[in-house]
Amino acid sequence: MAERKPLLSIRNVKKIFKTRDGELEALGDVSFDVYPGEFVSIVGPSGCGKTTLLKILAGLLLKSGGAIEVDQANFDPAREVGFVFQKALLLYWRKILDNVLLPVEILKMDRAPMKERARDLLKLVGLQGFEQSYPKELSGGMQQRVSIARALIHDPKLLLMDEPFGALDAITRERMNLELLRIWEEAKKTILFVTHGINEAVFLSDRIIVLSARPSRMVQALDINLPRPRTLEVRTLPEFGQYALQIYNSLEIR
Ligand SMILES: Nc1ncnc2c1ncn2[C@@H]1O[C@H](COP(=O)(O)OP(=O)(O)OP(=O)(O)O)[C@@H](O)[C@H]1O
Numbered sequence: 001m002a003e004r005k006p007l008l009s010i011r012n013v014k015k016i017f018k019t020r021d022g023e024l025e026a027l028g029d030v031s032f033d034v035y036p037g038e039f040v041s042i043v044g045p046s047g048c049g050k051t052t053l054l055k056i057l058a059g060l061l062l063k064s065g066g067a068i069e070v071d072q073a074n075f076d077p078a079r080e081v082g083f084v085f086q087k088a089l090l091l092y093w094r095k096i097l098d099n100v101l102l103p104v105e106i107l108k109m110d111r112a113p114m115k116e117r118a119r120d121l122l123k124l125v126g127l128q129g130f131e132q133s134y135p136k137e138l139s140g141g142m143q144q145r146v147s148i149a150r151a152l153i154h155d156p157k158l159l160l161m162d163e164p165f166g167a168l169d170a171i172t173r174e175r176m177n178l179e180l181l182r183i184w185e186e187a188k189k190t191i192l193f194v195t196h197g198i199n200e201a202v203f204l205s206d207r208i209i210v211l212s213a214r215p216s217r218m219v220q221a222l223d224i225n226l227p228r229p230r231t232l233e234v235r236t237l238p239e240f241g242q243y244a245l246q247i248y249n250s251l252e253i254r
Pocket residue numbers: 017018019024026044045046047048049050051052053214
């Protein structure tokens with residue numbers, strides 16, 4: 001079998017912010033790989049630089065050191081990366097279909113053929129029939145599903161998700177976890193997912209990267225060998241608890 005090549009190689013990435021009070025070292029030295037089709041989560045203490053790392057990967061921030069290698073010539077983050085933030089950040093004056101089509105306009109792609117894709121994606125995220133609604137007519141969970149459809153519209157290889165369900169109530173969050181796995185399996189994307197939820201990370205991921213407090217470095221890369229497709233029963237397996245405990249230990253939560 002041919003050796004798998006990572007889609008993304010993050011090598012000794014550092015980020016130092018220059019602030020009024022001097023330099024702030026956010027990312028100390030972070031290295032890990034993400035393989036095509038993987039679901040990788042990042043967990044770590046508040047302020048350790050998880051959002052910073054995602055922004056660097058999306059091309060929204062410059063790194064201060066290290067290297068990011070991508071297994072593709074001319075990998076353009078604008079085209080190959082989709083970003084889902086904690087808040088859905090929909091444009092309230094645009095209908096749902098037009099919100100999903102926003103990246104198409106930003107990337108100056110042909111809008112007409114993408115309309116059909118936008119409809120298909122809304123169906124994929126369970127929002128068929130809401131194409132002509134406005135964001136305020138949708139619940140928080142529904143709005144977040146629109147933002148997932150929007151992040152997928154230009155068919156990026158990599159989906160970066162920054163605590164996408166952090167603002168949702170616990171029940172909606174559970175539902176969104178199941179939805180996301182279904183979407184991931186269907187859309188066959190590579191996902192890098194930031195969360196504060198250790199159980200959420202274990203439930204969703206193939207691998208979990210645990211970062212230390214600032215200046216952060218990787219303290220653990222944990223492969224999650226739980227069966228897929230994951231159903232809620234997976235949470236009752238003893239291994240599930242053992243994985244969660246390993247992460248608590250790495251984070252020194254006792
Ligand atoms: N633009 C900036 N200028 C200066 N400092 C910044 C900037 N952005 C982030 N920081 C600092 O860098 C550190 C990492 O921030 P970041 O938002 O990446 O952390 P995080 O791990 O995502 O946190 P949380 O889990 O609380 O969301 C923090 O100490 C933050 O104050």
